Amino acid sequence: MVHYIADSAVFIMGKDIDPGTIITVSSVVEELRSSEASLRFELAREGGTRVELPDPLIRKKVLEIAEGTRDVEELSSTDIDILSKALEYKDDAVLLTDDYAVQNVAHVLGIEVMPVAQKKIRDVLxxxxxxxxxxxxxxxxxxxxxxxxxxxxxxxxxx
Ligand SMILES: [Zn+2]
Incomplete structure (x- = not known):
């Protein structure tokens, strides 16, 4: 079963994916400011979306990789959390993010990435x-x- 690892953009912009396959981290949920995004998250959660904490050891590994690619300066603590969660489920995970630095580190870690918005902002940036x-x-x-x-x-x- 594929797990979709969701960053905040999924709840801010919306993404047509079975909420039962979505996993996110608690720091993403804490970042949701608009009532629209919070509502989307609540609906997803009712549909089976899971909120998990990142594994500290995996997180440490992600930080080391991000330091190596020099992406670490552009990554928030939440970004590291979400990358750690994607790495934990790596073999069955698709990371949903439009963040360029997150996509870059995911690429190095061998994590499959899918953009949230339809167009790939990566090509533009x-x-x-x-x-x-x-x-x-x-x-x-x-x-x-x-x-x-x-x-x-x-x-x-x-x-
Ligand atoms: Zn000049």
Whole structure:
């Protein structure tokens, strides 16, 4: 049986998945601020969604990997929790997240990832423009608005 490991985006945006197959962590639930997201979570829970705590030993391993890929600075404590839970169920788990750093670490850990929103934001976020003069980074454009030098396309992050 496939377990869908859900980050907060699943409850914030909604995802058409059998709630009985969803597992999340308590820190995700604590992050849900809007009443809409809380309601979605309550409905999912009634439908069988499980809330679990991450295993401390697995969590430690995830932290080590994230430090190795330098994603650790962009990961919240909740992100580490959700990655730990996905790793725990790795062989039957699909991690539902749109967070780029989380996707990156999941990739290294061999965890299958499915985006929550339909389009893959990963493809959009993967590139940035860097100024050849002052090395400032921008999301788009051909000429630096600060110093006027040419912008070059650059990978935002290596996978
Ligand atoms: Zn510049």
């Amino acid at each position: 993967q590139w940035q423009k860097e100024c050849t003069g002052c090395h400032r980074r921008f999301d788009k454009g051909d000429v630096c608005p600060v110093c006027g030098c040419t912008l070059k396309k650059r990978r935002k992050r290596k996978i």
